[in-house]
Amino acid sequence: MQMAKKCGGLPLAVIVLGGLLSTKSSLVEWERVLGDVNSYLNKVQSHQQYEGVNEILALSYYDLPYYLKPCFLYLGNFPEDSEISKRKLIRLWIGEGFIPTLTGPGDTKQRLTEQVAEGYLEELIGRCMVQVDRRDHTGISGVKTCRMHDLMGKLCISKAREENFAQVIQQSSMWIDGSAASSSEYLGGSHSRRLVIHPGVHLQYHKAHWACITFFKKLVSKNNPQSSSSSSVESNWVEHVHSNLRSLLCFGGILPLSALKSSNFRMLRMLEIPVVGASDEIIVVGGLGNLIHLRYLRLDAVNRDITLSSSIGNLRNLHILDIKRCYLVRGSMGMISRLIRLRHLLLPYSMRYNQNDFRIDKLKDIETLKNIEASVLIRSYDALHKLTNLRSISISFDGVYYNYNDDDVRRVLGSQIVQSGRLTSLGMFIYNSEAGFLSLESLSSCHSLSKLVLEGKMKFQQQQGLIHLPQSLTKLTLWFSEIEQDPMPVLENKLPNLRFLMLGWNAYVGSKMVCSAHGFPNLDTLQLSRLSDLREWIVEKGAMPSLKKLSIEFLGSLKMIPEGVKFVTSLKELEIEGMGNSFCEKLQVKNRIEGQDYYKVQHIPFIAFH
Structure with a gap:
């Protein structure tokens, strides 16, 4: 109670302090925290509330065990209020070497390492230093994405600079006049081996380059009309980064690949970078071959065609290659076959290559x-x-x-x-x-399968088909299946652990669907989309008792929402898209007059019509 009062009613201070105390199990530990709180919260009592919160956050940081501090500081690399993918974060942590290497066979060792990394994230969440944004559908409190409170993010950046952990270049923090001195002043003062570039920062490199059109500044001006308001660093910035830079992450800023030919980047282990060029240009991504220590490589080329050069085959230490966000990839895909340590390969949807070489x-x-x-x-x-x-x-x-x-x-x-x-x-x-x-039938042996x-x-x-789906499934999506019989009776009985179900694009071509009483006991999300023949949908009382989100999209033949939806009291969100005016008006209140079916959905806190 003493510590709660000292927080001065500041929610973030109370939450973080509560997370800190949750890790203490004895009275002596609590008293020690109270002693720290008395000194750290003086600024709160003197009405300097903003400074006081910063001191409380600093206290929670200093209390972290040694193995969590780098993991926490790493979160400060991401742009403010961004949604952070758990999967991506864990791979970055592992690539950076923050997670201890475990003994055992190769695949078992990697699985255990990822489990340790997930445990670290859960511990940071338990301390209320990281916020859960979205959870996955594994049913074991899994995290899909997370984010940082803006004040916590600022603490991360501040501590990272103090400890030379990472240098984060943000548009709001730049003062560039185009001279070499300015880039030197900003980058040369850091001894960090990690450099992070945020959106709005355009780094230029004037030497002959192999991944951009003639002059980068012209390229930026041509493709970015707002570039004049963005920060930019002239070509000499490359000379002032750490001579043994280990990590370069470009989260939405612009950086020419040609800069990577500098010897300052030869020790890079982690690289995430956008590939930019004219909209009608096929960009050759070459010259990466000298970055032989790379373990993580992500190339973003949204709406761009890229060609991989054969030098990518030199990256023998690469564990993660992510080119999923490239529109179209051509070239030496066969060279990827030489990356024998590769564990995660994320390819784009469109590729052009000689399949015999791959x-x-x-x-x-x-x-x-x-x-x-x-x-x-x-x-x-x-x-x-x-x-x-x-x-x-x-x-x-x-x-x-x-x-x-x-x-x-x-x-x-x-x-x-x-x-x-x-x-x-x-x-x-x-x-x-x-x-x-x-x-x-072969899926019946997939006892670990959770997503299909x-x-x-x-x-x-x-x-003969759906009955073979494994009971381990928690997420199921079916598209263009053209199932003629109502699939719900089989799915309800066969998949008691299912938490997410999507039926779309004529996955079911029958006219009647029934969700039975006590069916889908753990279903959290149901999405029905473009089932053009569905005319009658019955939801029995007691069906889907855990359902929180229901999406109804482009069901052209469905005239009204099921009566039984009123019994699904767990529903928190209803999304209606592409349905007729008559369907929607029945669910709305206009001029204080309730629609015909409004009573079925009036218990739902959030209803959206698109």
């Missing part, structure tokens, strides 16, 4: 493989049976590039990749093809 079977340690073309797996020297360390994979069957048939889909589902039982996430996408799913996405026609009787 020996995916050589990446024996690979654990995450996103957007891989099925033909690469099928034709790559028995890769379907060699890559048994995979835990997350999404596979495209695009008929534009390969003439797939039902047997190709069957081969993938029956492969050792799937039947090994290691997969936790599987996505299979069939489009521009007559191929489909003849059976899902299937896009393509189900060419089986329902009882």
Whole structure:
């Protein structure tokens, strides 16, 4: 009570102090904290509230165990109020070496390391130093994304500078007049081996370059009309970064790849950088081959075509290659086969390369493989049976590039990749093809599978297909399945742990759907989209007792929301999109007059119409 009073009614101070105390188990520890609080909160009592909060946050930082301090400071690298992906954060922590290396076989060691990293994040959340933004659908309090309170973020940046942990360049903190002296003054004072660039900061490098058009300043002006208001650092900035820089993260700012040819970047281990160029230009991403110590590489080229040069094959220490946010990738994809230490490979949706050169079977340690073309797996020297360390994979069957048939889909589902039982996430996408799913029987052995996405026609009787889905599933998405019988009875009985269900784009082509009493006991989110034939939807009393979010989108034949929705008292959010005026007006209150079906949804706190 004494400590709570000293917080002066400041919510953030109370929350953080409570998180700090939650880690103390004895009276002696509490008394020690009280002694610290008495000195740290003097500024609060003297009505300097803003300064007082900063002192409380500093106290929580100093109380962190040694292994959590770098993990906490790393969060300050992200732009203010940004949503931080847990998966990305953990991979960055591991790449930086913050997580201790554990003993054991390769795949087991990596899994344990990631579990330790997740534990670190949970500990920071428990101390109320990090806020949970979104949770995943694993049912074990998993975190999907997190964020920092703005004051906590400022503390991170401040402490990072004090300890030479990281240098964060923000647009609001720049004073650049275009001279070499200004860049030297800002960058030369830091001894940090980590450099982070935030949105609005344009770093220029005037030497001949191999990834941008002739003169970078012209490029910025051409493609960024607002660039005149953005901060920029002239070419000499490269000379003033740490001579052994280990980490360079460009979160939305602009930095030419040509700068990386400087010897100051030769020790880089972590690199995230945008690839920029004219809208109609194919950009050659070369020259990365001298960064042989890289462990993490992410290239962002939204709406840009890029060509990978063969030098990427020199990055033999690379663990993570993320080019998912590139619009189209061409070139030396075969060189990726030489990256034998690669564990996570995230490819873009569109690629142009010689599939015969891409020996995916050589990446024996690979654990995450996103957007891989099925033909690469099928034709790559028995890769379907060699890559048994995979835990997350999404596979495209695009008929534009390969003439797939039902047997190709069957081969993938029956492969050792799937039947090994290691997969936790599987996505299979069939489009521009007559191929489909003849059976899902092989999925019954996937006892660790929690996330499943299937896009393509189900060419089986329902009882021969959906009944094979593993009970471990917590997230299920079905698109273009063309299921003729109501899938809900099977899914309700077979998947008691399901927390997220999406049926979209004629996944079901029947006219009636029934959600039974006591069905889906743990379902948190239900999304129904573009089921054009659905006319009648019945929700029985007691159905979906845990449902929090319901999305109804473009169900053209559905005339009213089910009566039973009024019994789903757990609902917090209802989203209606692309439904007719009559459907929507029944759920609204206009001129203090309730619509015909308003009583069904009046208990829902948030209702949105799009």
